Amino acid sequence: MRLDFKHFLYGLFAVFAGPLSAQDLSPRAYVITPQNTNAVILTWAFFTGGINFNGSVPITGATGTYSVPSFSYYHSFDLLGRSANVTVSLPYGVGTFEGEVNEQHKSVYRSGLVDLVSRFSVNLLGGPAMPPREFMRWKQKTILGASLKVLAPTGQYSPEKIVNWGINRWAFKPELGYSERWGNWMLDAYGGAWFYTTNQAYYSVPLPKPQTEAPIGSFEGHISRNFGLGTWVSLDGNFWWGGVTSLSGIQNLASRQTSSRIGVTAAWRFTQHQSLKASYSDGTYVRFGGNYNNVQVAWQYSWLGWRLPR
Template identity: 40%
Template sequence: MKHTLCVTSLARIASASLFIIAPSAVAEDLEPRSYANTPVGINFLLMGYSDLHGNVTANPSIPLQDAKLNIKTVVFAFARSLDVWGRSGKFDIIVPEAKLAGSALFNGEPKERNVTGLIDPRFRFSVNLYGAPAMSLAEFPRYQQDVIIGASLAITAPLGQYDTSKLVNLGNNRWSFKPELGISKRLGPV
């Protein structure tokens, strides 16, 4: 009973803190069920496609006006569920490629760009710290989720197409590290 009260209190504090932080947040990059438990040894292979046309931007930090861009993106991803010292975890790799073509105004000057190449790949390691033990496929049907607390570290490597003489590039030419903490609570029957 005391353990349940502690977890409930922690969940309430975390939820309340979101209301304080949320007004300054501009976007969210949390995948649905990021910290859901998965049987150990399961592999996931994913592919996605996106085709954007019009006044879209490849990099929102560059003030382009009157953009007429066409960005076609293909994303390949691989993930594997792991046993991390008795806790469920996951390692994934995301490798996107894009073709960008179009024109825009930058400081009143017309600019054009036509480029195909890799976007910076992302590598992520995540582990469920509480509520999601590592289980085999045979053990998994008996698992009942309640509260899961997980953490991850995503690393983006500067391996995408980047040309210093160009304003718009597919890669960012810099490393990025994104730590994340997630809490999941099942509400109702599954």
């Protein structure tokens, strides 16, 4: 029975991190796990296509080809009788960016740390904190949860450079999540908003200036089907709006974002403790920002308790 339970646990559990922004596509983000579940995740994300600079610099036709490998750690615990978890992700970016600056073609290479991202999530309905044996008998129906993502300004940043991996400000995303399961099918829907502090040293000539960005609202939906323990496929989509930027208090209304993406995700558990996940997404309706292709591949190792299994 113990061996069967482990196969059940590690087949069900799939936590994978990637770049966290208004453009996230993260199926099954509110599925709960037993108390003291741990996972380490190695993710490689590749991006190619258009980029934007928040409408604050004179660059047109900007494109980028870059990859963002990241290391993440996940831990679940009991919070006042409810299932809760925390994830911390440290990404690193490498890529080439180009565009037209004052009618001259420019290209630049960047390599450095991307801003540290952490996420705290707690279940509000349908998923109490459970030890492994109790979790084994539990069947998901309707789940409601809440989360808070925090982006810390730890990435590479210089006010003298137009292209940086960091954004030089804090960002916070409170979110509510819903998950419903019918047999092998699962529906997920999340709604939230990003809030940003001021970047006091944004690129500007001749001297850096303070830049602010209005909140960005986001909605995300997924429909997925199980094909075995830990093996599933999901159709993903999102929509986000807002984010008007201001430089020294002067708004740029052309920087308002109203865009969406669609994608597909597949996960496969291939051993008792290990899983793989791959995803692809592309912009569908793009008014400003989000016009790029993205491929991600992630490897995950999961275990129960504070000691690694032998």
